[in-house]
Amino acid sequence: MNTLLIKLLIMPPVIAAVTLASKKWGNSIGGILASLPWVAGPILLFIAFEQGTGFAIKSISGIMVGIVGWLVFCIVYITVGQKFNALVSVLIGYLAYFSVGLALNPLLPSFNVYQWLMFSISALTIGFMFFPKVDDQEIKVGKTLKFEIPMRMLMITFFVITITFFAKSLGPNWSGILTPFPVMTAVLAIFTHYTQGIYQVRKIYMGLFTGTFGFTIFLFSQALLLPVYSVAISFLIGIVLDLIITLIMKAVFSKFNLL
Numbered sequence: 001m002n003t004l005l006i007k008l009l010i011m012p013p014v015i016a017a018v019t020l021a022s023k024k025w026g027n028s029i030g031g032i033l034a035s036l037p038w039v040a041g042p043i044l045l046f047i048a049f050e051q052g053t054g055f056a057i058k059s060i061s062g063i064m065v066g067i068v069g070w071l072v073f074c075i076v077y078i079t080v081g082q083k084f085n086a087l088v089s090v091l092i093g094y095l096a097y098f099s100v101g102l103a104l105n106p107l108l109p110s111f112n113v114y115q116w117l118m119f120s121i122s123a124l125t126i127g128f129m130f131f132p133k134v135d136d137q138e139i140k141v142g143k144t145l146k147f148e149i150p151m152r153m154l155m156i157t158f159f160v161i162t163i164t165f166f167a168k169s170l171g172p173n174w175s176g177i178l179t180p181f182p183v184m185t186a187v188l189a190i191f192t193h194y195t196q197g198i199y200q201v202r203k204i205y206m207g208l209f210t211g212t213f214g215f216t217i218f219l220f221s222q223a224l225l226l227p228v229y230s231v232a233i234s235f236l237i238g239i240v241l242d243l244i245i246t247l248i249m250k251a252v253f254s255k256f257n258l259l
Contacts, residue, residue, distance in 0.1 A: 011160055012153040014038055015184075019149050027192060027200050031207020032250060034188060037215055037242065040179045043160055044222065045235060047175065053226045055175075060223045061113050062105075062176020064120040067216060069100035071127045073182045074205045077189055078132045081201060086193040090186050101177045108173050113223040120216050128209050134202045152187050159183045210253050214245035 018038060022030025037044075040063065048056035073093040081089040111119070159181065170178070185208060189201045218238040225234035 008157065008161075011039075011042065011157045015153050015156045016149050018184075019152055022188070027196075027203040028207040028210075030188065031204040032210045032246065033207075034184050034204075035208045035211025035215060036246070037218055037239070039156060039160060039184055040215070041218070041235070041239070043179050044219075045231065046160075048226065048231050053231065057223055057226050059173070059176035059179070060219050061108055061111070061116045062173045063179045063219050064113075064116040064176075064216065065101065065104045065108065066177045066180040067120045067212065067219075068104065068123045069097040069177065070180045070182050070185065070212070071123055072100050073097045074185065074208070075127060075132060077186075078134065078198065078202055078205065081189075081193060081198045082132075082134060086190040089193070090190060093182070093186070097182065101174070105173055105177060113220065117216065117220045121213070124209070124212060124216070131205070131209075132202075134199045136199055148191055152184075155183055155187060206253070206258055210249045211242075211246045213249050214242040217245050218242040 015038070018030075018033050021033050025033075044056055044059070044063070047059060073096055076096040077089045077093040080092050108116075185205075188204050192201050192204055218241060221238040221241050222234055225237055228234075229237075
């Protein structure tokens with residue numbers, strides 16, 4: 001089966017399922033679910049199939065840089081979102097994301113995947129410790145958005161198709177940097193910001209933080225496993241590690257009432 005057709009068949013229902021689960025179990029749990037490699041995982045998988053495992057491995061350091069960009073996006077969104085609407089917050093957040101990519105892209109060849117792992121984990125830890133605070137605000141009620149789930153499905157599917165289609169011309173560095181581009185993060189934030197306020201957006205981001213540590217280890221595991229094992233086995237092991245670390249982080253965050 002053509003990989004493009006696989007994307008079209010798989011991604012829409014996956015995103016719809018994540019959206020419905022987020023609505024049912026709350027913003028923190030929704031953030032945790034959204035942090036799993038629903039988007040970046042398939043992108044890396046399709047890159048491995050279409051461009052080869054060597055290309056995919058080279059893109060992993062770039063994805064870790066993208067995680068740092070994602071972190072900066074979240075920090076900027078929460079900071080700006082306390083004074084401005086969702087659209088302004090997203091645009092400035094995206095500008096910050098690309099600024100991180102442009103700044104760190106020239107440094108990618110200078111460090112190996114182990115060093116980028118330490119850099120991304122350190123950035124996530126520091127970012128979490130100093131993440132902007134938001135005063136508890138009254139939850140807005142009565143605001144609804146039509147066609148929310150179809151909009152999310154279309155946006156995520158378009159992103160997956162576009163980034164994998166242009167992966168070869170972009171090269172492994174930018175293919176990696178753009179893989180964790182905050183599309184799902186932004187969509188969750190926009191809808192929540194509009195209907196419930198910035199305080200609830202922050203709760204989503206706390207959930208995302210919970211799972212991003214596991215996602216980073218998932219990426220690192222692929223750099224070690226893909227040269228040795230098949231793509232299927234490598235991804236299976238990586239997903240198991242991701243889930244284990246995410247559950248551990250959830251327990252830790254819940255113990256300290258961070259979720």
